[in-house]
Amino acid sequence: MPANSAAQPSRTPRTERGRRTQRAILDAAAAEFGERGFHESSIVSITIRAGVALGSFYTYFESKEALFKALVQDMSGRVRDQVAPALRGHSGTAVAAEGVALGAFLRFAREHKEIYRIIDEAEFVAPDDWRAHYLSTAARILERLQAAYDKGELQVAPSEVHAWAIMGMNVFLGLRFGVMDSETNLGEVAEAANALLRDGLG
Numbered sequence: 001m002p003a004n005s006a007a008q009p010s011r012t013p014r015t016e017r018g019r020r021t022q023r024a025i026l027d028a029a030a031a032e033f034g035e036r037g038f039h040e041s042s043i044v045s046i047t048i049r050a051g052v053a054l055g056s057f058y059t060y061f062e063s064k065e066a067l068f069k070a071l072v073q074d075m076s077g078r079v080r081d082q083v084a085p086a087l088r089g090h091s092g093t094a095v096a097a098e099g100v101a102l103g104a105f106l107r108f109a110r111e112h113k114e115i116y117r118i119i120d121e122a123e124f125v126a127p128d129d130w131r132a133h134y135l136s137t138a139a140r141i142l143e144r145l146q147a148a149y150d151k152g153e154l155q156v157a158p159s160e161v162h163a164w165a166i167m168g169m170n171v172f173l174g175l176r177f178g179v180m181d182s183e184t185n186l187g188e189v190a191e192a193a194n195a196l197l198r199d200g201l202g
Contacts, residue, residue: 010070011060022060024050029071034114038068038121065125072122072129075115076136082108087144094148098141099194102170106186109178116179138163156200169193 013019028050032041043064047057061067086104090097109115122130138160145158145166156162170193177189 010066013060018060021050021052021056024052025057025060025067026071026074029067030075030112030114030118033068033071033121034117037117038064038125043067068118068122069126069129071118072126072133075112075118076129076133078112079105079108079115079137080140093153094144094151095153095197096194097144098166098197099190101141101144102173102193103186103190105170106174106178106189109174110182110186113179116175134167138167141166166197169196 010022013022025046028046029041032046032049036045041064043057044054046064046067047054057067061070083101083104086100087097090100092100119130119133122133142158142160142163145154145162148154149156149158173189173193177184177186
C-alpha cells in the first residue's frame with residue numbers, strides 16, 4: 001500500500017516532557033530506518049529503541065508513514081540548522097561561505113550517515129517531502145549566490161542551475177567523505193571543492 005503523503009506528519013507536543021518523548025521517537029526512527037530501511041522497520045521496534053510505550057507513539061504520530069514524513073522534515077531542518085550558525089559567523093566572501101556551508105554539511109553527514117538512506121527512500125515513501133528537501137536546499141544556495149552577485153562578488157549571474165550543481169556536488173561529497181570515509185580531513189575536502197567555485201564563479 002502506498003504511503004499517504006497527505007497524512008499529518010506529527011502532532012506538536014504541549015509540554016517539555018512531550019517534546020523529549022517526540023525527540024526520542026524521531027532519533028530512534030532515524031537509527032531504525034537508517035539501519036533497516038522503511039519497509040523492514042516497525043513501530044514496535046522504533047518504540048523499543050526509543051524506550052517509550054507503544055501508546056506514546058500514537059500520541060505524536062498517526063502511522064509509520066507519518067513518522068517517516070516527520071523525520072524527513074526534521075532531518076532537512078537539522079541540516080539547515082547545522083549550516084546556518086557556521087554562515088552567521090563567517091565574514092569572508094559569499095563564495096568562501098559556500099565552502100563553510102559545505103564543511104558544516106560534511107560534518108553532519110559524517111555524524112548522521114543515516115540521512116542518505118532516509119532521503120533516498122523518501123522519494124518513494126514521502127515524495128512531497130523528498131522534493132521539498134531538495135527544492136528548499138537549492139533555494140537557500142541560490143539566495144546566497146544572488147546576494148553575492150548583487151554585491152559584485154560574482155562575475156556570473158547565478159541561476160537555479162548553479163544552485164543545483166553546487167548542491168549536487170555537496171551531496172556526493174557527503175556520500176564519499178561523510179558516509180564512506182571517516183578519516184579524510186573534511187576541511188581539506190571543503191577547500192578543494194570551494195576552489196572550483198572560486199575559479200568558476202568568482
